[in-house]
Amino acid sequence: MVMNLLRSLVLIIVLCKAVCIDVLVPLSTNVPDRTLYPHVIHPRQPKRLNLPILSPLHTNKFYSNAILGDYGNNPLLTHPYVISMSKDSPHGVSISLTEEWSYGPQIDSTRVKYFINRIVKNIQMSALEFLSQQFEVNNVDEPGFACTIKMFQLNSSASITLPLVRGMAYVTFEFVSATPRISTIHYILSVNGRTSGHITGKRFEIVLNNNQTWLLYSLGSEITLEFSGNQLLGTEPVTNVLRLAKKQTESSANAVLDAQVGVYPIACQLQAHVTESQGSYMFKWRLKGNLSRTLLHFTFPHHRQIISLVDGQITNVQAMSASKGLMIGYLGNIWTLTESSLSTMHFLAPRSPAIQYRDLIVAQLKKDLEVRVDLTVSDYYFTGKEFHKYALLCLLAEYYREIAEFNRCMRTLKDGFEVLITRKNANALRYDTTWFGLVSSAGLGQNQELNDFGNSYYNDHHYHWGYFIQAGAIIAHLDPNYVPKIRDWVEGLIRDASNPSPLDTSFPQFRYFDWFSGHSWSQGLFESADGKDQESTSEEINFHYGIALWGLATKSSNIEGLGRLMLGTAKRSTQTYFLMNNDNTAMPKEFIANKVTGIFFENKAEYTTWFGTNPEYIHGIQMIPCTPITEEIRLAKFVEEEWMTILSKIVHNAVPEWKSLLYMNYAIINRHEAFAQLTNVPLDNGVSRTWALYWAATRPSTNDSNGTVSTTKPDLSTVSTTNTASGYTSTMIASVLIQLLLAIIASKPPAMLI
Structure with a gap:
């Protein structure tokens, strides 16, 4: 029986390889013909951009605000976090995660005109060396999931680099020769239970007076912070990776945050294939840090309807997005999302007119x-x-x-x-x-x-x-x-x-x-x-x-x-x-x-x-x-x-x-x-x-x-992929086949199943 299953699997893979189509192939690699499209230089030039190589620039992605305008301080929405570059002192970056919507005027008894996510500077991260706002976008990924922002001080070696990625579960700061400076518009009630003095460690619970607690992690050696008014200041410059996340209500969810903090995303590679009736796309996250850990990353509701539960798993880590409902953490270095019923193309209606x-x-x-x-x-x-x-x-x-x-x-x-x-x-x-x-x-x-x-x-x-x-x-x-x-x-x-x-x-x-x-x-x-x-x-x-x-x-x-x-x-x-x-x-x-x-x-x-x-x-x-x-x-x-x-x-x-x-x-x-x-x-x-x-x-x-x-x-195709006892086996087999299939097409070994 096992041999028969293996033969069937091989046959399925061979057949699928023959009919699966990679849809991410170029239509052309030619530079647009000048006789068809005369070439021009655009009147609006990007600002604060310092990419390692000249490459096509995105115009409609979440980070556009950073390279437009005089200051680039309009928000960058990674979901669930809202990131804003601080024009004023303390000249760093502010992080908002209010999980509160404000509602516009009533249209009638059942409807409101709008809802809006409140942006509040819950936590601000900077460095004592920063005396003015200086930052640049120095890397972006190809499909527009991520950008990297470097904050720095002129004539100083101090810098903080932020890899900003859609759905990131933590905000990551790569410090180089910079002294941490943490502030808030709220009041800091305690840090690890302390209300004054020096606190040394690799994990800090920062309790604010707005009913929020933020977790600060050091991925390298221990750091020392000291209270200074309503700020936390490092005692010396550090070259280290610090990460911030809002503390969860459930202790088991905080345990997940603690366990997975060591690995973080910096970019994403996209893969996509279709067959006659279905299509799959994969997010292959590019990672740094402790690669023995598994990436924790937030999903939107539409992801959870179709994401593979074989090469990853849903957790109980949650946060409210700015506009798309509840986000839930997913453990997996590769996401596989499958649309099981793609439309068949017709120029005219699928039925004759009456x-x-x-x-x-x-x-x-x-x-x-x-x-x-x-x-x-x-x-x-x-x-x-x-x-x-x-x-x-x-x-x-x-x-x-x-x-x-x-x-x-x-x-x-x-x-x-x-x-x-x-x-x-x-x-x-x-x-x-x-x-x-x-x-x-x-x-x-x-x-x-x-x-x-x-x-x-x-x-x-x-x-x-x-x-x-x-x-x-x-x-x-x-x-x-x-x-x-x-x-x-x-x-x-x-x-x-x-x-x-x-x-x-x-x-x-x-x-x-x-x-x-x-x-x-x-x-x-x-x-x-x-x-x-x-x-x-x-x-x-x-x-x-x-x-x-x-x-x-x-x-x-x-x-x-x-x-x-x-x-x-x-x-x-x-x-x-x-x-x-x-x-x-x-x-x-x-x-x-x-x-x-x-x-x-x-x-x-x-x-x-x-x-x-x-x-x-x-x-x-x-x-x-x-x-x-x-x-x-x-x-x-x-x-x-x-x-x-x-x-x-x-x-x-x-x-x-x-x-x-x-x-x-x-x-x-x-x-x-x-x-x-x-x-x-x-x-x-x-x-x-x-x-x-x-x-x-x-x-x-x-x-x-x-x-x-x-x-x-x-x-x-819109039903949640949460497995029931009766459906688990078939779902698992289907997902394994999809993963094997995509791996064969990509000529790479399938990722380890979680």
């Missing part, structure tokens, strides 16, 4: 294609929506075999791309040699930062490019012979926003997508007191969907797999943090009744948009554009809750153009009524009436009669 609607849709298609369309590129957002809208009409013209209309549509769409490729538009793209990316030329002049929606400063590229990538994919699908004409331009957009490989040194790896957070971030080269933000989850989804469709159309399994895996990851985070079911357990209960987050910052969430506070804006921006992938994100259960709670009450008085989005969304639960409304409701500028009707007609017929939603089969 036959009774065919004549209306075809008549509307002919009418829409009679209208003269202008694809002149004025800005990359609204023009992208026009390209996408028109490409969908071409797709439907081909589907309904309307040949004359199809040919006319394709000519118009190709003419539009010709303008982009030949740079005949006034805001033609440039390749920026400062931040290694593609930017609109509209905002590169003095005081033009906000032109083109901040595109020139790396704001929202994943929203903008998604429309063009998907339009390009539709052309490639309908006319494969045209691919060579547009490949470099379309894949340039993918490389800019979502370059999968550090081997492509012309762009940073995953400029927008944060694999640790599970979704993308906007903001670009703008400082923010609450960190990066994400507004339109649906337009992020559209970007990943577009990448997958481009891969499908061009027969690139790597690109298609990349889009599918990012899509699966973003789907999970969207349904965990952004589209909130009534039974959501990650977000504050006072906020869940809003159903959508509005603008989701790293440090807060606010029920609003950047362009207005109307409810139809707040909900509609999470709906555009409606494509075949939308139904996998906006599930019927959520749509019914959102409709009954909020949208049914505001739809009649909504701004007319936004009604089209609300009714397209409503079609998920009431096809018949939504279709009737969409025949004459005013339209959003990114939607044709033909596509709106086709979308409604391809919804399941669930609600045509009674307006209720049938029971939705649960998505097993």
Whole structure:
């Protein structure tokens, strides 16, 4: 029996090796062609940056605040800790972990407008040698999980280096010839039970008068601290590693903190593979310190739904994140996260439109294609929506075999791309040699930062490019012979926003997508007191969907797999943090009744948009554009809750153009009524009436009669991976196979199982 199992395992591994696809391979390693993208130097230069080698710079990661602005003292959110560089004395770094949210005004009896994490300088770490604020970012990792900040004093050998890593369980300080100086805005009640004098040791319990106790560890030799007013001062310069963590309530959790303190992360390497139906990504943490210990690192709620419990284990160490709910410590040097049910890519809906609607849709298609369309590129957002809208009409013209209309549509769409490729538009793209990316030329002049929606400063590229990538994919699908004409331009957009490989040194790896957070971030080269933000989850989804469709159309399994895996990851985070079911357990209960987050910052969430506070804006921006992938994100259960709670009450008085989005969304639960409304409701500028009707007609017929939603089969891929007695064996075997498989693909031995 054992031999049979081994033979089966070998067969599975051989088969999996044949079908598993590494999605982190470069699309290209060529420097962007100057004839396609003239090269420019960006007007906003990074500050306080001292990297060992010239490499692509991230613009949308958690540490951007450190290299922007005059002082770089806006917060860096590692979760759960908030790190701020101190401009004023004591000229070091402050650490906040309040685990308290403040709530905005009541919208009604069940809802608040926002929640925000309170940032308080609970503990400050500095050195007696520091007489002013001096720091630099001297290292970053490729996928944007980590950066290293070095604090120093000019004309002195004293320095403190901080490796800042998303999810770090402790804050780490590498001292070199520097004398520790620990302070707080609170009052220090005691240290190891002492209230004065000198305290010597390698572990210190610092009790504050705000009901917090902080643990300070020395990884090297003992150090001596002395009380000095409301500070703790070292008695001599040290070259040592000190680590801070907030003390836990449970003694067993503190025992875990004590046991694992010796090893710490400095960076992360990303690996990712897909098969036909599932995908896995791995975080391989780069470690320093006592490598015989196992890394303790915090997980977000969405991690715990899919993380392997074979090559690591969940602990009872806990902390509240700034905006994504409870974080729980995980023991494991390698994280393996598996999406067990990736989407299958289709250009059109997975079901045919109901036959009774065919004549209306075809008549509307002919009418829409009679209208003269202008694809002149004025800005990359609204023009992208026009390209996408028109490409969908071409797709439907081909589907309904309307040949004359199809040919006319394709000519118009190709003419539009010709303008982009030949740079005949006034805001033609440039390749920026400062931040290694593609930017609109509209905002590169003095005081033009906000032109083109901040595109020139790396704001929202994943929203903008998604429309063009998907339009390009539709052309490639309908006319494969045209691919060579547009490949470099379309894949340039993918490389800019979502370059999968550090081997492509012309762009940073995953400029927008944060694999640790599970979704993308906007903001670009703008400082923010609450960190990066994400507004339109649906337009992020559209970007990943577009990448997958481009891969499908061009027969690139790597690109298609990349889009599918990012899509699966973003789907999970969207349904965990952004589209909130009534039974959501990650977000504050006072906020869940809003159903959508509005603008989701790293440090807060606010029920609003950047362009207005109307409810139809707040909900509609999470709906555009409606494509075949939308139904996998906006599930019927959520749509019914959102409709009954909020949208049914505001739809009649909504701004007319936004009604089209609300009714397209409503079609998920009431096809018949939504279709009737969409025949004459005013339209959003990114939607044709033909596509709106086709979308409604391809919804399941669930609600045509009674307006209720049938029971939705649960998505097993979202179920927690906490093992039950009955499921443990199969889960263990599956996880071992995944680990062996990934190790074989990487040509490295599997990590030791914990």
